[in-house]
Amino acid sequence: MMVCKSEGKGCEHVFSIEEHFAFWNADKYEALKHSYFSALKHPPPQDILKICYVHNTAHEAANRALSLVIEGDLNMMAAAINQACIQVDLVYAKLQNAEALAAHLQGQLGLKLPWEVGGEEYMHYKEEATLSKYHEALDEVECLVIMHLFELSKLRMSQTGK
Incomplete structure (x- = not known):
């Protein structure tokens, strides 16, 4: 245990050393946290493009749009057909966007033919x-x-x- 001098300069010295190490410790933890999170790996950009290309197969969504048919009275069937038409229009718009994106990705990847x-x-x-x-x-x-x-x-x- 350190005895403080009458003027308190010894205590100030110990306090400043303690503060220095507390700050240094916090600074090291922050640097360690930062280096850890920046070291998380990401796939190469070329692979990201290829993965995106695979995700843009919109024909599956178009097939799901008309998979449910409701049996019942004519009003319910008409409402179901109307709803299916709306879904087909939405899926068709998504398909057009997906095809445009797929064509863009094919160009970015340098593909002459689309993948099957x-x-x-x-x-x-x-x-x-x-x-x-x-x-x-x-x-x-x-x-x-x-x-x-x-x-x-x-x-x-x-x-x-x-």
């Missing part, structure tokens, strides 16, 4: 898209755990769960 659904490259990047979603969810969980650990360490409670 079920083809080797298509299936590879469809799997990549699924894995990408999984890794995004995993990264989010990992990020939340790390943030929680940082908060616990700030409260000096990081080792209370042993």
Whole structure:
């Protein structure tokens, strides 16, 4: 234990050292947090384009639009047909947008022919898209755990769960 001088300069010196290390510690935690989050990996831009290309197959949405048929009186059937027509128009607009985006992506990727659904490259990047979603969810969980650990360490409670 340090004895303070009568003028209090010794205590000020100890206090300033303690403040220096507290600030240094907080600064290091912030730098560690920043480096961790910036180090999370992202797929290469070319793979992102290919995954986006696979996601833009709008024909599945068009097929789902008319899959439900309601049996009943004529008024209910007319309402269902009217609703189906609205859905077809919406899906058709989405299909046109998806085709335009697919053509743009084909140009960006330098593809001479579009990929066939079920083809080797298509299936590879469809799997990549699924894995990408999984890794995004995993990264989010990992990020939340790390943030929680940082908060616990700030409260000096990081080792209370042993």
